[in-house]
Amino acid sequence: MLIDKSNISAEAELLQTKIRRKRMKKKLIALLMAAVLTAMTGCGGQNAASGDGAQAPGNTGTAQTENGAQAQTDSKEKTTFKIAVLLHPLTKDEDFNNKEVFKQAEEATGVHIEWLPISAADAEDKVNIMLASDLPDAFFGLVGEGQIANNMDSFANLAENDLLKTYAPHVAADYETINGGFDLVTWPDGSIRSLMTGRQTSYENDGEGIMFINKAWLEKAGKEIPKTTEEFLDVLRAFRDGDMNGNGDTTDEIPLEPSQSDWCSKIMNLANPWGISGTDSSDEAAFKMVKDGKVVGTADTEEFRSFLGFAHQLVEEGLLDMESFSQTSEQYHAKLSEGVVGCYWAWNPYGDQSETAAADYVVVPAIQVPDGPGYVKTGSQDKFAANRTGFAITSACKDIPRLLEWWDYLSSSTDMKYTSRFGPKGEAWDMDENGTVFEKLPESLTDDFTIENYKYTYGMVDYGPLIRKDENAEVLEDVAWTSWYRIECVKEVHDYCLPAENQMPIRFVDPAKTNERTFIETELLAYIRNYIATSILEGIDDSSWNAHLEQLKALQYDSWLQWYQDYLDGKF
Secondary structure: OOOOOOOOOHHHHHHHHHHHHHHHHHHHHHHHHHHHHHHHOOOOOOOOOOOOOOOOOOOOOOEEOOOOOEEOOOOOOOEEEEEEEEEOOOOOOOOHHHOHHHHHHHHHHOEEEEEEEEEHHHHHHHHHHHHHOOOOOEEEOOOOHHHHHHOHHHEOOOOHHHHHHHHOHHHHHHHHHOOOHHHHOEOOOOOEOOEEEOEOEOHHHOOOOEEEEEHHHHHHHOOOOOOEHHHHHHHHHHHHHOOOOOOOOOOOOEEEOOOOOOOOOOHHHHHHHHOOOOOOOOOHHHHEEEEOOEEEEOOOOHHHHHHHHHHHHHHHOOOEOHHHHOOOHHHHHHHHHOOOEEEEEEOOHHHOOOHHHHOOEEEOOOOEOOOOOOOOOOOEOOOEOOEEEEEEEEOOOOOHHHHHHHHHHHOOOHHHHHHHHHOOOOOOEEEOOOOOEEEOOOOOOEOOEOHHHHHHHHOOHHHOEOEOHHHOOEOOOOOOHHHHHHHHHHHHHHHHOEOHHHOOOOOOOOHHHHHHHHHHHHHHHHHHHHHHHHHHHHOOOHHHHHHHHHHHHHOOHHHHHHHHHHHHOOOO
16 A cells, blocks of 8 residues: 555554554564574574575565564555655756666565655755755755754654664664764764765775876976975976976976865875875865874974975975965966976866876875975875765654665665666676676767766766775776776875874764854964965064964964864763
């Protein structure tokens, strides 16, 4: 029987109650039978029903937990849930029930989804309206941490009565296995209001802004890839003076081109030789670091001052573009395309320039300061990449266990996860005889239907169930060349990225505590960024440095660092 949960009458409510009671009786019987079987096989026998693979469509829909208990779903009892879902612009089919993974899930679990697709442009407004007045049964790829924090009662608590562990044992097993475990999705009050989507880690996300240098210019100058700050200075001077682009003009070369307007090209990357890790989208991660379990500041250290002094020297000698602090992203990329830049930081040069121009750039693995603290690359090792609020069941859902069973089916095996991610097995992905997943090109691609179109049309890509690190697919060069190339570049710098023990843990924080930090850092970080730009452009002396240290105290730099120390120590 299909129950319309958006308009439940009194009679339908009564009927639903009877169905739930009937289902509960079946679960109790199943548990009793499991206990009997366990007793019968306790003398060396094995449970033939064990295993962690996805159930074949058309079976009874029984999900096996690690302790032998069974969460029973009668696939004959159909039910419908309304789920608001993010509609990616690259999809060519807005009917999500045409995706193979949801066909299999419905056949196996008896759960039909009435999808409510919402475009990214409309997402914030429509989600806020739903939160205020008309909740769906779940949100898929649409809500963020702040929306959950500010509307906590609108989301089901999946920790209550062990709902998650009971009805989604595969999901629970994944969370227990990965680094961070249940802490990743648990709020300070002990509740779980959302589940993870996407990949646990993504190797290509490690080592964010990588320095690339023009190898053709190096060869012309008779230089090698620099390994020290002294060698770096020598190379940049050669780039400045040698008419590297061969146009007869010795004044148009830009040896080093950072950009404050681009997410991984910022000037703080230049602080890496002094043991200071910059960051990708903002600079606050560069102003603190974790060392031996302690949060320490960087903006008040001699290493920080030395980095500023070195950067100013580059400006004074015409080696660093003075416009880097004020130029737009468009102006920055125009310079790259003009063939006048010797080295810069990027995600991948093939995203910034033509293939011919990008082919001239190679990775600079590390630049060391003689007798310095050691090079630290901007970014981290095994960077966490999952969306912790990707799938969120709301308090409007009338049958949370059933919807959890549906999600658990999607999460029940690597096969199912990749069917969710990229579509049917054998098309955009496959698995070799060793169980290793790899990406491949489907035969149905055309000029108007690219591999990205395919993945978002037939799969959910990073909006599907959590894929553990050990389940990550191998990216082949002939399938996704730019991703493959990015991974090859990351290999050059990976060991210099922050290890796990020097990274901040990932946890949800009470909004009130977040507001405490935000109150301090709004003015503090704005001041530090301005001080960096001024010091690099105008120089630094003892007087300005001492004034800087006093200003950090006045703006509660120590309190800001203490907030992070308390967070690291798990005090909130």
